[in-house]
Amino acid sequence: MPLWLNILVLSLLVYLLISLLVYFLQDYILFKPEKLPPDFQFAYENQETEEYNVETRDGAVINGLRFKAKGPRGIVFYLKGNSKSIKGWGKFAVDFTRHGYDVLMVDYRGFGKSTGRRTQKAIKRDMQLIYNKIKEKVSEKYIILYGRSLGSGFAAKLASMNNPRMLILDAPYYSLSKVGKRYMPFMPLSLLLKFPMPTYKWLRYVACPIHIIHGTDDKLIPYRTSVKLSRIKPKQTTLYTVIGGGHKNLHAFESYHKMLSDIIKSRPKEVDLTGSSHEYAQSSKSSNEAN
Template identity: 80%
Template sequence: MPYWLYILIVIASVYLVISLLLYLLQDYFLFKPEKLSKDFQFYYENQETEEYNIETRDGAIINGLRFKAQKPKGVVFYLKGNSKSIKGWGKFAVDFTRHGYDVIMVDYRGFGKSTGRRTQKAVKRDMQVIYNKIKEKVSEKYIILYGRSLGSGFATKLASMNNPRMLILDAPYYSLSKVAKKYIPFMPLSLLIKFPMPTYKWLKYVNCPIHIIHGTDDRLIPYKTSVKLSRINPKTTTLHTVIGGGHKNLNTFEAYHKMLSEIVNSKPEKVNLEGSSIHVKHSSKPSNAKV
């Protein structure tokens, strides 16, 4: 066997092994779940909660919490990130209950007390089931979808298929395939990745107001990602910038809380452009200049 052919076979074999490992182990890299026992008791200081379990058509159990506000004026369906469980994420519910909104948080399959085999299709279906349950109690015009990091993709998909009051994306990604390609550019991710999560595709079909919040110092999902996403539906999208904010610390910035307050308490209004400068064009030459 020629030496060059031997080398080629070795390289091809290594590439195939890496591809296989990437396909089989990607769940361990993408998801960092925290398991909770069935009898675990949730507790949050100064928060009133109600726990529930919903059984899906394939027999999985989706566990979630409702954080109750006094005299609620709406519901925030909060779709969390890829780590831990709602045991820890629940502390962020106060950012909405303080403004008079109930908050619904759930654990994805394999997180917390939730069970079932985790696939992109299954999780999307689960989130729609939860959304439908919320709709049974509350009109869609009072439902806000909030997606944080990994949850931003699922929230966008839900918004594209329903008619919530608004969609809020916190540190969203363009697609998980794009994020992965940044770290392993030499792999055929379109064939290997189980959770491509093409947020940019789903965003095209969202009809409600869209608010994107992102920190300028986010090293995991760059700020420019949100700039790019904001251009997909520019007429209905507002980009909110947290100067100096990273991927996991936006809640530590006063600017973030100010933005969130303005977003959830705002009422959609059509801007009257009559008499504005929208059609005024700048010219480098005086209007009476001779050519």
């Protein structure tokens, strides 16, 4: 067998091996769960909480916490990132309870006290089940969906199928396939990924106001991703930029908390463009322009 053919066969075998590894090990690459014993007791300073366990139709149990505000104005369904459990993520509930909103956080399958086999379809179904439970007690006009990193895709999917007051995306991705392409551009990730998470597709069907927050120094999911997402439904989307913000430290920026406060307190309203430059903003390039 010619040398070039040996090299080609060997290259194909290596490529096939890498593809198989990506397919079978991606769950360990994408998810970094922290598992908690069933008798673990959650405790947060100056926070009143109530623990819930919801059983799914396939027998899994989804564990969650409700952080209670005094005289709540609504509820934030907070979909967290891909690591640890709500044990650690719970500390971020104060960013909403201090504004008078209850916060519901849940652990995805295999995280914390939650059980069940993890698939994209199963998690989407679980989140809809939890959303339905919220709707039994709270009108949708008082529900805010907040998706952080990995949770941004699930939050977008929920918003596309329901009618919450608003959708807030924190450091969202265009799709996990796109994120993966940055690190393995030579792999057919659209075929290999079990969790493609096409946020961009789901956003097309979102009817509520969309607020996107992203840091300019995010090395994991670049800021340009949110710029691209903001163009999908531009009339109902607002992009908030945290100058210098990374992927995991937005909460350390004062500007982030001001943005969050403005978003939560915002009310949809029409803008009167009468007498503004909007009416001649699309004028022909051939016309005289003032310098």
